[in-house]
Amino acid sequence: xxxxxxxxxxxxxxxxxxxxxxxxxxxxxxxxxxxxxxxxxxxxxxxxxxxxxxxxxxxxxxxxxxxxxxxxxxxxxxxxxxxxxxxxxxxxxxxxxxxxxxxxxxxxxxxxxxxxxxxxxxxxxxxxxxxxxxxxxxxxxxxxxxx
Amino acid sequence: xxxxxxxxxxxxxxxxxxxxxxxxxxxxxxxxxxxxxxxxxxxxxxxxxxxxxxxxxxxxxxxxxxxxxxxxxxxxxxxxxxxxxxxxxxxxxxxxxxxxxx
Numbered sequence: 001x002x003x004x005x006x007x008x009x010x011x012x013x014x015x016x017x018x019x020x021x022x023x024x025x026x027x028x029x030x031x032x033x034x035x036x037x038x039x040x041x042x043x044x045x046x047x048x049x050x051x052x053x054x055x056x057x058x059x060x061x062x063x064x065x066x067x068x069x070x071x072x073x074x075x076x077x078x079x080x081x082x083x084x085x086x087x088x089x090x091x092x093x094x095x096x097x098x099x100x101x102x103x104x105x106x107x108x109x110x111x112x113x114x115x116x117x118x119x120x121x122x123x124x125x126x127x128x129x130x131x132x133x134x135x136x137x138x139x140x141x142x143x144x145x146x147x
Numbered sequence: 148x149x150x151x152x153x154x155x156x157x158x159x160x161x162x163x164x165x166x167x168x169x170x171x172x173x174x175x176x177x178x179x180x181x182x183x184x185x186x187x188x189x190x191x192x193x194x195x196x197x198x199x200x201x202x203x204x205x206x207x208x209x210x211x212x213x214x215x216x217x218x219x220x221x222x223x224x225x226x227x228x229x230x231x232x233x234x235x236x237x238x239x240x241x242x243x244x245x246x247x248x249x
Contacts, residue, residue, distance in 0.1 A: 014168070014169040014170035015170050017168050017169055017170055018166060018168065018170065018200075021200075035230075036230055036231065039200075039229070039230065039231030040231065040234075042200060042231075043200075043201075043202050043231055043235070046168055046200075046202040047202050047203060050168065050169045050202060050203075050204060053169055054169065103207075104176070104207040104208060104210065104211040105204075105207050106203045106204070106206035106207040106210065106239060108203035108206055108235070108238070108239050109202075109203050111203075111238060111239075112202065112203050112235060112238060115234065115238050116234070
């Protein structure tokens with residue numbers, strides 16, 4: 001498959017989550033991923049977008065930019081918001097840590113992203129926004145026909 | 148999200164159909180609470196056969212129901228999640244409080 005890129009901007013509405021994860025998953029289909037790999041990508045995207053909807057823009061609707069690039073067998077997904085930011089990224093990424101326990105939040109979002117993707121990098125600026133960059137190599141499953 | 152249910156032999160079976168994420172979490176939460184408010188059952192089995200997608204928002208919803216039902220002594224069991232959902236259950240240790248039915 002040729003190297004490829006896409007960009008999507010959505011409002012931070014929870015009904016856009018299904019749209020965002022479906023678009024990113026569809027874009028990756030050219031890499032011939034397994035159903036499990038597609039499930040991993042969909043889930044990781046959903047976690048990152050949920051963070052934007054719930055945490056980045058707690059009191060208003062903002063914009064979320066999603067960039068996806070495919071280089072050889074690796075997909076890179078960048079999800080950027082311009083919301084409140086994260087003061088302590090290390091703490092935010094700890095399993096079961098949540099700033100909203102009263103809302104029945106599991107605190108598993110970053111843990112799931114890290115478990116489902118090969119690499120997750122988070123950069124953030126308080127009142128500037130957060131950027132999550134995730135990569136995953138899709139294993140080639142081309143079946144060679146003939147010699 | 149569509150939620151089907153049936154009561155059989157003091158066991159409440161609830162089938163989640165569709166996708167469980169932030170958008171459908173409130174509906175799922177309130178519907179499960181409404182179904183559980185009857186208290187005429189001794190076990191809750193949540194059937195994931197028709198759930199195509201779930202992210203960690205679902206874990207929060209399940210743990211919330213667990214806490215409520217634990218108070219009245221009703222255990223919850225998980226039935227037939229797909230591979231991706233199962234990975235989230237294992238990652239979060241959910242099976243330790245809600246065993247998987249095999």
